[in-house]
Amino acid sequence: MSSVCAAYLVNQHRAARTDEPDVSLMSKDSARPSAALPASAPAVGPAIAAAAPGASEAVAAPAFTVKNAPVEHSFAAAAQSMGVDAATTAILAQAFHGELNFARDLRAGDRVSAVFDKGNTGGAPSAPLAVRIARGTVTHDVFLYKTLQGKPFYYSKDGASTTPAFERYPLSFTRVSSNFALRRLDPVTHRWQSHDGVDLAAPIGTPIHATARGVVRFIGQKTGYGKVVIIQNPAPYSTTFAHLSRFEKGLRRGSKVSRDQVIGYVGETGWATGPHLHYEVHVHHAPQDPLKVQFPQATRLGANELQQFTARAEELTALL
Ligand SMILES: [Zn+2]
Numbered sequence: 122m123s124s125v126c127a128a129y130l131v132n133q134h135r136a137a138r139t140d141e142p143d144v145s146l147m148s149k150d151s152a153r154p155s156a157a158l159p160a161s162a163p164a165v166g167p168a169i170a171a172a173a174p175g176a177s178e179a180v181a182a183p184a185f186t187v188k189n190a191p192v193e194h195s196f197a198a199a200a201q202s203m204g205v206d207a208a209t210t211a212i213l214a215q216a217f218h219g220e221l222n223f224a225r226d227l228r229a230g231d232r233v234s235a236v237f238d239k240g241n242t243g244g245a246p247s248a249p250l251a252v253r254i255a256r257g258t259v260t261h262d263v264f265l266y267k268t269l270q271g272k273p274f275y276y277s278k279d280g281a282s283t284t285p286a287f288e289r290y291p292l293s294f295t296r297v298s299s300n301f302a303l304r305r306l307d308p309v310t311h312r313w314q315s316h317d318g319v320d321l322a323a324p325i326g327t328p329i330h331a332t333a334r335g336v337v338r339f340i341g342q343k344t345g346y347g348k349v350v351i352i353q354n355p356a357p358y359s360t361t362f363a364h365l366s367r368f369e370k371g372l373r374r375g376s377k378v379s380r381d382q383v384i385g386y387v388g389e390t391g392w393a394t395g396p397h398l399h400y401e402v403h404v405h406h407a408p409q410d411p412l413k414v415q416f417p418q419a420t421r422l423g424a425n426e427l428q429q430f431t432a433r434a435e436e437l438t439a440l441l
Pocket of ligand 1: 299316318319320398399400
């Protein structure tokens with residue numbers, strides 16, 4: 122069943138706003154390890170990993186230890202069985218997040234392998250130098266770039282940060298129930314209408330997360346939208362989440378949110394004929410198709426760092 126969506130009906134009443142707080146893409150808390158370092162910093166982290174004692178291991182080269190674990194219950198369980206600590210496991214899960222949805226894509230029989238540095242010279246004690254998830258013949262690799270204040274950063278082999286500023290989807294949905302549409306003549310009502318977002322069908326109560334960091338600009342009821350959250354993301358982006366059943370507790374206007382933070386739950390409040398999230402992405406106050414809009418590129422290493430990083434990544438790939 123196709124859902125009727127509030128945005129068909131209310132978008133003509135909305136005026137562009139100009140009072141958004143400025144959220145810069147380049148503020149100091151964004152995940153840009155290279156921005157916080159001098160250009161002359163070494164490209165690849167020093168030997169920082171130690172193999173967990175007692176774990177089964179295959180010695181691949183004098184300086185490295187390679188470990189493998191099957192995915193039985195979760196990526197986290199596999200990583201931790203290799204001696205990766207919980208904090209680093211969470212960072213790794215995040216690093217793979219742009220490519221893989223663990224809940225959807227990983228299954229028993231997939232394997233995780235990791236290269237550790239044998240010489241533990243400090244830093245994050247169990248951060249692997251390289252990690253591969255193998256799903257049949259398909260592999261996904263990330264490589265340690267360096268550690269900063271004890272926190273490891275992982276990049277893909279081409280030197281692009283694995284932490285994107287924006288995620289494409291704010292929830293795990295079952296289907297796109299209505300697409301973005303520019304102003305058009307509705308064949309049924311014979312009125313000019315547009316659909317300023319995309320409708321993502323999902324069961325009531327499905328958690329919805331912010332797709333990029335930002336500040337809550339509006340949280341409450343709006344005609345048609347029902348319960349709605351509007352987030353001002355790094356300029357020039359803002360995102361709107363409508364028809365929610367409820368908001369995340371404690372969230373209010375002015376709250377800071379991080380990418381992936383839960384902000385509310387799928388519902389059918391407002392003018393919605395079935396449970397779905399109506400999701401809008403605005404760029405310079407103009408709605409864009411959330412499924413196609415260009416997001417800021419993931420942070421890339423500089424030319425000098427990139428050369429060293431990719432050489433090291435090649436070396437490590439051979440061990441995985
Ligand atoms: Zn909609």
